[in-house]
Amino acid sequence: MFDNLSExxxxxxxxxxxxxxxxxxxxxxxxxxxxxxxVDADVNFKIAKEFTDKVKEKATGEKVITAVSPGxxxxxxxxxxxxxxxxxxxxxxxxxxxPTIILIAGxxxxxxxxxxxxxxxxxxxxxxxxxxxxxxxxxxxxxxxxLKVLGEQIKVPVYSEPExxxxxxxxxxxxxxxxxxxxxxxxxxxxxxxxxxxxxxxEVANVKAAVQPHEILxxxxxxxxxxxxxxxxxxxxxxxxxxxxxxxxxGDTRGGAALSIRYTVxxxxxxxxxxxxxxxxxxxxxxxxxxxxLG
Ligand code: GDP
Numbered sequence: 196m197f198d199n200l201s202e203x204x205x206x207x208x209x210x211x212x213x214x215x216x217x218x219x220x221x222x223x224x225x226x227x228x229x230x231x232x233x234v235d236a237d238v239n240f241k242i243a244k245e246f247t248d249k250v251k252e253k254a255t256g257e258k259v260i261t262a263v264s265p266g267x268x269x270x271x272x273x274x275x276x277x278x279x280x281x282x283x284x285x286x287x288x289x290x291x292x293x294p295t296i297i298l299i300a301g302x303x304x305x306x307x308x309x310x311x312x313x314x315x316x317x318x319x320x321x322x323x324x325x326x327x328x329x330x331x332x333x334x335x336x337x338x339x340x341x342l343k344v345l346g347e348q349i350k351v352p353v354y355s356e357p358e359x360x361x362x363x364x365x366x367x368x369x370x371x372x373x374x375x376x377x378x379x380x381x382x383x384x385x386x387x388x389x390x391x392x393x394x395x396x397x398e399v400a401n402v403k404a405a406v407q408p409h410e411i412l413x414x415x416x417x418x419x420x421x422x423x424x425x426x427x428x429x430x431x432x433x434x435x436x437x438x439x440x441x442x443x444x445x446g447d448t449r450g451g452a453a454l455s456i457r458y459t460v461x462x463x464x465x466x467x468x469x470x471x472x473x474x475x476x477x478x479x480x481x482x483x484x485x486x487x488x489l490g
Pocket of ligand 1: 301302303304305306307308309310387442443444445446468469470471
């Protein structure tokens with residue numbers, strides 16, 4: 196993950212090695228390199244430029260601390276700014292309602308169904324909750340089966356109505372069922388399409404309006420770079436979601452989605468998914484991710 200970005204940043208910092216102090220002159224080419232590295236990692240140019248302007252301002256404004264070399268100082272400034280760009284501190288999901296209703300939205304193939312299973316597993320094993328999974332994809336019978344298989348693996352019940360073609364009714368019936376059975380969290384996996392599509396958006400918006408979820412998590416494949424950011428914007432404009440889930444971070448992703456989404460939609464990344472196995476879900480910690488990028 197982010198290997199290329201990490202290498203490029205490291206080589207940018209190396210340019211400052213041997214410098215006695217940071218000055219506007221000797222920092223200029225390092226800053227340029229950092230900006231290029233971000234753009235090559237699929238960060239939009241405007242975001243990359245704003246980022247390096249901030250870094251430059253901080254670096255040249257710093258008093259020279261004799262104990263710290265300019266290279267080390269630059270690493271620290273970039274690390275702090277990367278964490279800030281990704282949201283600063285972690286943002287947990289809100290589980291204060293009974294039942295807490297969580298709507299999962301995103302394009303087909305983004306990893307929604309897998310994430311729904313992972314989230315149910317996380318809530319059950321790490322948070323001591325008893326979730327109900329809901330298969331509200333009315334177009335793909337295979338999606339219902341997939342969720343059922345996941346539910347069986349983690350011993351979490353799955354609500355579905357294979358004959359019903361009304362996603363709103365399914366979601367409402369599922370919530371009634373959860374109330375009856377005492378499930379503290381209801382996770383509703385909605386239908387996705389391969390590309391943004393009005394029918395899909397209307398359907399998810401209708402489910403949202405009907406069930407008033409406490410969390411709407413937008414799931415996006417981090418491998419899709421700037422497309423991920425554009426998709427996030429379209430979903431957020433329509434759904435005003437509460438958080439982002441970045442999937443497939445175990446793949447060869449360049450980093451653009453992780454670095455740009457927060458800036459673009461002003462919503463926190465809440466979870467990252469790093470594999471197909473159900474226990475590979477992590478709460479997203481911006482500082483740790485920044486540390487990881489800088490190696
Ligand atoms: P959905 O159409 O949005 O529900 O997507 P799925 O959950 O069916 O996932 C699509 C494909 O991506 C499946 O083959 C999953 O096994 C795979 N997948 C999901 N999440 C991850 C992840 O974090 N890492 C990797 N490597 N594969 C994933």
